[in-house]
Amino acid sequence: MRTVDVARESGYSVQQVRDLERLGVIPSAARSSNGYRSYTAAHVQALRAYRGLAGAVGPVEARQMLTELRTETIAVAAAAIGAVHVRLARERDEALRAQQALRAIQGETDTSEPEQEGDTMTITQLAAALDVRPSTLRFWEQEGLVTPERVTSLRVRRYGLAAIRAARIAAALRASGYGIPAVRDIMDSLHRLDGPGETRRILQRRLDDIAVRTVALLRAGTDLAAVVTSVPGPSAAR
Template structure:
């Protein structure tokens, strides 16, 4: 197959095919005496597998994983692909846990008096360190009151609610900048719904990554079995 043939079958441009070969995503093409590349159908499978992997785990990780699969045994390759599925499942579980935490916030608030908590009490209630609450304060995520001449922190209902949302979002895999964006919306009436909407969006993205990985399955299997057949061929290194 020529470069243009591989590009047409894989959905990449001819230059992208050459670039991905240079990056090691696909095995080197056979070169004729005049320097022209000659590819095999397996190169198409590797390129399509790369597209699905890149959507699932990102291009850098996809390149590393494909290089590993081309030299791994079937057992090793299956384990590596299973780990990608497991990673996506863990991310999904984190977001679902965050959703459940958000659902419980309103119920807890409805039964709460206008009491206050110290930083130690709130840290214990949330299962985090006091230093974590101080860091969130520095980042503008949770704003306690300062009372007494010692400037001790006191967390009222609004601050307690904000801290619970931060815990939920962090459990859902969100970094500080993304959490800060959500917390900025919590001052409005729809703040909790905004947080839920962001978590739903993350679930949708995880689902899309899972589907991309499933779509790449047959091509990944072709890459793995071809590598295993090459190893089993007479005269090949074991």
């Protein structure tokens, strides 16, 4: 196949095909004696796989992944693709928990039952639940996004239900691309009568975006499988 043929089949421009070959996204094309590139159907599949993967994780990570997949065993390559599915599922679960937290915040009243000991989390537990570093929670505390309780004798941070809910919403907003000042403004608005409306819309857009990325990955499934099964087997020399 000529470069123009691959471009037509993959939906990329001729220059994009050449650029993605140069970046290692697709294997290097064979060269004829006169220097012309010669591609195969495998190059088209790799380009389609890249399109779907880029829609799921972004172009930079997709380029890196596809470059690495071709040098890994089939087991490692398949696991890497599976990890993307797991990540998207986790992002969706966290966005849904943020929605639940928002509903809980809206439903809170002064007559709420007091929190029990089992309702609190340590900074390590909360960081693990949100898939962030403990240092991130400390930074959010400094910025006024999440306020923990403290065990006064040891100065150990403990987070009650209100703080856990706020942390889930803050995490979802940050994952949606909102900067700290914007997140602070949104968090400050939650207890106003009209405040939760915009947060609800942001979280729904987050879920919609995750759904679009998931569909992009699913559409790339056959082409990604072709890329993965073209890598060396478990017994191949590394």
